[in-house]
Amino acid sequence: MNTSLSVNTLLGLGLEAKQLTFLQCSVRGVIVFAATLVMVRLSSKRSLAEKTAFDAALIVIIASVLARAINGSAPFFPTLGVGFVLVLLHRLLSLAAYYSHTLGIVVKGAPAVLVQNGRLQHKNMLWNHISEHDLEEDMRLEAAIEDVSKIKVARVERSGDISFIKAD
Incomplete structure (x- = not known):
């Protein structure tokens, strides 16, 4: 049995959103949940506390992007990748704001x-x-x-x- 064929079938890769089965959406959900836990560990604890609009924006966008991976309205693995890129961007902007007061005001407010x-x-x-x-x-x-x-x-x-x- 071809492993890539099994993964494609299990995740419903290449199918339209309306063609996904309950099992395929469930498996996608489990994988997205695990990936989200990794993203949470990569992000700062403060970002989860929604301390600023900057942090709240990350949470809303990540939730929206990852929901699309589960429901099949966007390609699965690229969408997971976008989630990781957004977390990385948040970390980089937070780090830059730490060193630049001006950037901190622009990104996080005053x-x-x-x-x-x-x-x-x-x-x-x-x-x-x-x-x-x-x-x-x-x-x-x-x-x-x-x-x-x-x-x-x-x-x-x-x-x-x-x-x-x-x-x-």
């Missing part, structure tokens, strides 16, 4: 001050789409403070989280 010495910074709040109610909610939940005058600095971080430094 924090913005929302409160400075108890005063709201309305321009930054508007730019970041954070209302006073949003800020007050995070003040209560994250800093256990209800009065903005008791905040020395509040920043919306690159992750979108709001950090607080209490006034003395």
